Amino acid sequence: MEYDPFSPALAEDPYPTYRWLRDNAPVYRNVERGFYALTRYQDVQAALLDAETFLTSHGTTLEGLEQGFDTLLTTDPPEHGWNRKILARRFSAGRVQELEPRIRAVAVDLLEAARETGRIDLVEDFSAQLPLTIIAELLALPTDQRARVHELCFRLLEREITDPPGVRPAASVQAGQELAQLFLALVAQRRAHPGEDLVSLLVHTPVVDDAGTEHFLDDRQLLGRLIELTFAGHETVKKLVATGAVRLAEAPAARADLIRDPSLIPNAVEEMLRMDPPAQYTGRWTSRDIEFHGTVIPADSRVLLVIGSACHDERVYPDPERMDVRREVGRQLGFGYGIHLCVGAALARLEAKVAFEELLARYPDYQVDHAGVVRTYSSNQRGLKHLPLNLQSATSPATRW
Numbered sequence: 001m002e003y004d005p006f007s008p009a010l011a012e013d014p015y016p017t018y019r020w021l022r023d024n025a026p027v028y029r030n031v032e033r034g035f036y037a038l039t040r041y042q043d044v045q046a047a048l049l050d051a052e053t054f055l056t057s058h059g060t061t062l063e064g065l066e067q068g069f070d071t072l073l074t075t076d077p078p079e080h081g082w083n084r085k086i087l088a089r090r091f092s093a094g095r096v097q098e099l100e101p102r103i104r105a106v107a108v109d110l111l112e113a114a115r116e117t118g119r120i121d122l123v124e125d126f127s128a129q130l131p132l133t134i135i136a137e138l139l140a141l142p143t144d145q146r147a148r149v150h151e152l153c154f155r156l157l158e159r160e161i162t163d164p165p166g167v168r169p170a171a172s173v174q175a176g177q178e179l180a181q182l183f184l185a186l187v188a189q190r191r192a193h194p195g196e197d198l199v200s201l202l203v204h205t206p207v208v209d210d211a212g213t214e215h216f217l218d219d220r221q222l223l224g225r226l227i228e229l230t231f232a233g234h235e236t237v238k239k240l241v242a243t244g245a246v247r248l249a250e251a252p253a254a255r256a257d258l259i260r261d262p263s264l265i266p267n268a269v270e271e272m273l274r275m276d277p278p279a280q281y282t283g284r285w286t287s288r289d290i291e292f293h294g295t296v297i298p299a300d301s302r303v304l305l306v307i308g309s310a311c312h313d314e315r316v317y318p319d320p321e322r323m324d325v326r327r328e329v330g331r332q333l334g335f336g337y338g339i340h341l342c343v344g345a346a347l348a349r350l351e352a353k354v355a356f357e358e359l360l361a362r363y364p365d366y367q368v369d370h371a372g373v374v375r376t377y378s379s380n381q382r383g384l385k386h387l388p389l390n391l392q393s394a395t396s397p398a399t400r401w
C-alpha cells in the first residue's frame, strides 16, 4: 500500500492506510517523495522526545511551507529553549485561564448571530472566528486586517487538487509574502509604540542564551514567530472544533451524554483531538542513523511522524475508530510531545471547551447539512473548509466520514 500525503483520497479518509502501515510497514519509506514515516504511537512518541536525533530546523512539512520563516517550531536546541521561554510564560495555563470570560463572550455573540436564520457555517462563522478573534486581540491586530489575515493563513497551507504534489503552491508563496508585509509594518509600529500585546512582547523581550548573553529577535525572526502564532493560533482550533462537531453528530449517545453532563466536555475535546488531530504529521530530519524494528533510518533522512496514525494505534487505544467521550486518552500526541509540545495547548483546549459548551447549550439538536460539507486539502492538516449546520431541524442522510 502507498502512503502519499498529497493524495486527495488520503485526505478523505487516511485511517485505513495508517492502520495498514502500523501493521505492515511501521518504518515506511516513500522513495518518490523522499521520506520515511513512523506510524505507531510508541515510535512517534519516542521520536518526538528525541530532539537531538530528530531535528526540526530542516522544516516540518514535505513541501517546505516554513521556508523563509524563522519559527519557534523550526528552531533546534539550544536556541529553541531560549526562545520558547518568552512565549511559554504568556501561554501558561494560569495566564490563559484569565481569557475564559472573553472567549465565552465571543462564542456567545457568534452563536447568537445565527439564531434568527437557524443556520450557520460552523467553520466560517464560528470555529475560525472564535480563535481568530482571540489571537488577534492578543496580538492587537487591527480589526480591519483580521479577515485578510485569516484568508492569507488559510492560503498559506491549503492546496488545490491540481497543484503539483511535493512543491509549495504559488498561492501559498504569495500569501506568505503578503503576510510578511503586513506583520513587518506591525513590528515597526510596536517597536516605536510598545503595548501589552504579543507583538510588543516579542519585539522588546531579549533572548538570553546559556552564557547569559542577550540579543533581540531580528525582523526575519519576528516575522516567523508572528506568522506561526497567528496561523497556529486559529487554523488548528478551527479544524478541531469543526471535525469534533461532525463526530458528535454521528455519535448521538455521546452527544446526549455531553448535554446531560457538560463536565464531560473537556475529556470529549481530548477524544476529538485524538480522533482527528488537525496536524496529521510533523516532519523531522535525522542527525544520525537510528534503528526502529530492525530497520535503520540513515542520518540526513526526512522522517514523517504520523500523529494521526499514532492517535489511532490499537496497541494503545482499544477500538480506536469509536468516539468515546469517557475514554482516558492519557498522553495526548495531538499537540505533539517533548520540547516542541504545542505552546498554545492550554489556550486551544480552553477555546474548544467553551465552543462546545456554548454550542450544545444553545443548539443541542444541531444537524449537519452533509451536502454542503467541504474538506480542506493539505499535505499535513486535516479539517473542514465549510460545515453548514441546521441548528434546529430534522436529519439529512450521513456522508462517509
Ligand code: HEM
Residues within 6 Å of the ligand: 060, 072, 073, 074, 084, 135, 228, 229, 232, 233, 234, 236, 237, 240, 277, 278, 279, 282, 283, 333, 334, 335, 336, 337, 339, 340, 341, 342, 343, 344, 345, 347, 348
Ligand atoms: C487544536 C489546536 C492545536 C493543535 C492541534 C496544535 C498542534 C501542535 C503540534 C502537533 C505542535 C508540535 C509540532 C511538532 O512537534 O512538530 C504544535 C506546536 C506549536 N503550537 Fe500548536 N496546536 C494547536 C493550537 C495552537 C495555538 C492556539 C497556538 C498559539 C496561540 C499554537 C502555537 C504553537 C507553537 C508556537 C508551536 C511550536 C512550539 C515549539 O516549537 O516549541 N498552537 N502545535
